Amino acid sequence: MSGIFNVSRREFLKTGALVGGGLILGANIDWAGAAEEGTKKSYAVEPNSFVHIAPDDTVTIIVNHSEMGQGVYTSLPMLVNEELEADWKKVRFESAPVAAVYNHTAFGMQMTGGSTSVWSEYDRLREVGAAARQMLIAAAAAAWKVDKKTCRAQKGKVVHTSGKFFTYGQLAEKAAALPVPKDVKLKKASAFKLIGRPTARLDSPEKVNGAAKFGLDVFLPGMLIAVVERPPVFGGKVKSVDAEKAKAVRGVKDVVRVPSGVAVLATDFWQAKAGRDALRIEWEEGPTAGLSTPGMKEQYAKLSKTPGKVAKKAGDVKEGLASAAKAISAEYNVPYLAHAAMEPLNCTVDLRPDSCEIWVGTQFQTVDRNAAAEIAGLKPEQVKIHTMFLGGGFGRRANPASDFVSEAVHVAKAAKTPVQVIWTREDDTKGGYYRPFWYDSISAGLDKTGKPVAWSHTIIGQSIVAGTFFEKVLVKNGIDNTSVEGAADIPYAIPNLLVDLHTTSIGVPVLWWRSVGHSHTAFVVESFLDELAHVATKDPFEFRKGLLAKHPRHFGVLTLAAEKAGWSRPLPKGRGRGIAVHESFGSYVAEVAEVSVNKEGELRVHRVVCAVDCGQTVNPETIAAQMESAVVYGLSAALHGAITIKNGMVEQGNFDDYPILRLNEMPKVEVHIVKSREKPGGIGEPAVPPIAPAVANALFNVAGIRLRELPMKPEVVLAAMKKK
Amino acid sequence: MITLEINGKQHSVDVPADVPLLWVIREHLRLTGTKFGCGKGLCGSCTVHVDGKAERSCQIPVAEAQGKKITTIEAVASTPSGAAVQKAWVAEDVPQCGYCQSGQIMTASALLSANPKPTDAQIDEYLSGNLCRCGTYQRIRKAVHKASREMKKGGKP
Numbered sequence: 001m002s003g004i005f006n007v008s009r010r011e012f013l014k015t016g017a018l019v020g021g022g023l024i025l026g027a028n029i030d031w032a033g034a035a036e037e038g039t040k041k042s043y044a045v046e047p048n049s050f051v052h053i054a055p056d057d058t059v060t061i062i063v064n065h066s067e068m069g070q071g072v073y074t075s076l077p078m079l080v081n082e083e084l085e086a087d088w089k090k091v092r093f094e095s096a097p098v099a100a101v102y103n104h105t106a107f108g109m110q111m112t113g114g115s116t117s118v119w120s121e122y123d124r125l126r127e128v129g130a131a132a133r134q135m136l137i138a139a140a141a142a143a144w145k146v147d148k149k150t151c152r153a154q155k156g157k158v159v160h161t162s163g164k165f166f167t168y169g170q171l172a173e174k175a176a177a178l179p180v181p182k183d184v185k186l187k188k189a190s191a192f193k194l195i196g197r198p199t200a201r202l203d204s205p206e207k208v209n210g211a212a213k214f215g216l217d218v219f220l221p222g223m224l225i226a227v228v229e230r231p232p233v234f235g236g237k238v239k240s241v242d243a244e245k246a247k248a249v250r251g252v253k254d255v256v257r258v259p260s261g262v263a264v265l266a267t268d269f270w271q272a273k274a275g276r277d278a279l280r281i282e283w284e285e286g287p288t289a290g291l292s293t294p295g296m297k298e299q300y301a302k303l304s305k306t307p308g309k310v311a312k313k314a315g316d317v318k319e320g321l322a323s324a325a326k327a328i329s330a331e332y333n334v335p336y337l338a339h340a341a342m343e344p345l346n347c348t349v350d351l352r353p354d355s356c357e358i359w360v361g362t363q364f365q366t367v368d369r370n371a372a373a374e375i376a377g378l379k380p381e382q383v384k385i386h387t388m389f390l391g392g393g394f395g396r397r398a399n400p401a402s403d404f405v406s407e408a409v410h411v412a413k414a415a416k417t418p419v420q421v422i423w424t425r426e427d428d429t430k431g432g433y434y435r436p437f438w439y440d441s442i443s444a445g446l447d448k449t450g451k452p453v454a455w456s457h458t459i460i461g462q463s464i465v466a467g468t469f470f471e472k473v474l475v476k477n478g479i480d481n482t483s484v485e486g487a488a489d490i491p492y493a494i495p496n497l498l499v500d501l502h503t504t505s506i507g508v509p510v511l512w513w514r515s516v517g518h519s520h521t522a523f524v525v526e527s528f529l530d531e532l533a534h535v536a537t538k539d540p541f542e543f544r545k546g547l548l549a550k551h552p553r554h555f556g557v558l559t560l561a562a563e564k565a566g567w568s569r570p571l572p573k574g575r576g577r578g579i580a581v582h583e584s585f586g587s588y589v590a591e592v593a594e595v596s597v598n599k600e601g602e603l604r605v606h607r608v609v610c611a612v613d614c615g616q617t618v619n620p621e622t623i624a625a626q627m628e629s630a631v632v633y634g635l636s637a638a639l640h641g642a643i644t645i646k647n648g649m650v651e652q653g654n655f656d657d658y659p660i661l662r663l664n665e666m667p668k669v670e671v672h673i674v675k676s677r678e679k680p681g682g683i684g685e686p687a688v689p690p691i692a693p694a695v696a697n698a699l700f701n702v703a704g705i706r707l708r709e710l711p712m713k714p715e716v717v718l719a720a721m722k723k724k
Numbered sequence: 725m726i727t728l729e730i731n732g733k734q735h736s737v738d739v740p741a742d743v744p745l746l747w748v749i750r751e752h753l754r755l756t757g758t759k760f761g762c763g764k765g766l767c768g769s770c771t772v773h774v775d776g777k778a779e780r781s782c783q784i785p786v787a788e789a790q791g792k793k794i795t796t797i798e799a800v801a802s803t804p805s806g807a808a809v810q811k812a813w814v815a816e817d818v819p820q821c822g823y824c825q826s827g828q829i830m831t832a833s834a835l836l837s838a839n840p841k842p843t844d845a846q847i848d849e850y851l852s853g854n855l856c857r858c859g860t861y862q863r864i865r866k867a868v869h870k871a872s873r874e875m876k877k878g879g880k881p
Contacts, residue, residue: 268743664852
């Protein structure tokens, strides 16, 4: 691309890279409060780093967030172009290199996660577009020697009142050299032309003809393929390796030890894998060798009987429970979950004495770059990351430990060759970094009128951020916010409230999994609230409504979902309905699920009505797609997903024993978006949390059985039906 | 030496006979639109057409692919159903991360070649072997119907 804006972009990057040396992490990161933080100006408006206009009028928007399906390669260019006023048909995207200018506006490092891409760029990218537009107008005015006020931008042209015009391509070189205007004025929302309009994805064409390049699609000259044998038990170590037979496999070029295990390098994947199969490794199993899921459950259940660290306290819960007319208690648990992105983990590295180039689908560019630099003995600015399309992320590609990138750099360093490390599906499933296993003990009391007066919730599980650099900012008073989010901040009006937490230390690596803590807390809170409604002999929808007077946005989506689902209308025989509402990542989602269950205990979800309030919408098309997507992701977990451990080893490996939802199980999903001018909230995650409780509540509605453990597998449903 | 006919061209590759066709397509012919997802025929990401039928290329030893006509996502537009499916996929904005979509499109186009007007149940049955972790299933169903309608307008598949 022969660039105009490109010239200064490169210069800026040089500076940016220097500034970006070392780990940049804003001191004030507060994941939960990030939406508030985002409004503080933490960035400079640098149009030259984000907009590149070629002489042929093609406008390339440099996107600093990773495209993993959520549509940022479309929604973020929309933000820029709302103000830039280029011809949308000529707008393209390109993934950003790693530089400080591309840091997340709230988190101070380059990353994609927490459903933050749109809201965190909402102001910055519009300002970038507006500044670029003003520079283009200034360049035209200077060329014509006229007042800027007599010029306006329109569909990729600067037009003078006389009717003469320049295209953006003609102006770009001059515009790039102009000073960036300060205090650009942004359009009012009522004047938006692009923001809020359903817009087709810019990346669809290349994703239907095989042209889109993912991490696995990179080939470097002389590159070898590596597969790594990792310890079968987490934390295990290599005691001894016999690589003789592996080295004899056709195509195998090298076998090297790396901190994570033993890598076999070959000219092709199949040979590398055959070589790995031929390795003989003796392992030192380490302290988690005795770990098993039933044992963990037992241990957690015991812990739940003792008080944990207080995450939230209001009133006097003991007194509230003691004075309640009716009280109930229950225990819930949810399993470890693998992200299971369709593209197995992989990373391609070209390590040279003075440089390291990496091609990878990652959500954590700054973290990965810095980890690579440290391993390679280079300065961060000597490491270049090409962010490829991600074949799914869901949090797995945002690892503070940078596992799959670090490992690939280690392999390249040890083998002294350009290398692509490929994880098999089994490697990916067994590789750890799961959604934690959670155990919840919960009690509540109702007064004589059926109003909840006390709510006590004890949560037991591993901290995601413990031991990472996030610990300092995300753990407060011993509470990892991601462990209690969605539980410590329940919206329901209950005067006496206690939420406490036991943070366990188990050698299974855990990580954020699409919707993080909410993936478990919403299931527990929204299921148990349904139990309470039943005890109070109230309709679950009306029961919730009565407790949400102070939370209009919860109330709004709840009533919208119920109305669209026809909550008050009877269902055909054999069908049940369940409802759940939950706020996460700055957005509010309510879902109504319609289910049936057959004699074999198989649950069928027929219809899901989803209402979302995410504030100002940017691309409603993407929002609808993300709601559908999150419902499916959540249903996979609700109905199928469980990672279990036996003798320290993960029992699942592939889609046969870790199934995900299939097309023939797909319910009809209807999405309704609340019209709002509130500031934008997140979209990638918030529709995951409500689906499991909505389905569990619907199962109760149709069959009278209450499942307090996920997944709701047929054998579990059947056992519960028989017991009843 | 193994000789393969892929996308209308003859290719000779020097690989062991048991290497799955998938890896030959990707690593030797550099046709990277065909994806590796599970390696066990469980997810459908690697679907190609073998003599017009949708097959999992990760389950076919390359030697068995000799003498057969193989079509990958890169050339499926040359078939009427493939072109219609790709067009419908864009129109319905089906892809999210996009990784599984080559396989979805190869399976859907094979379905429409064999059955130009499938019912919902037939779509479910034919395509439920193609996994999508982003959950684009609802749009896939819609897009298959759309492609079916477009093909009807445009003549025989």
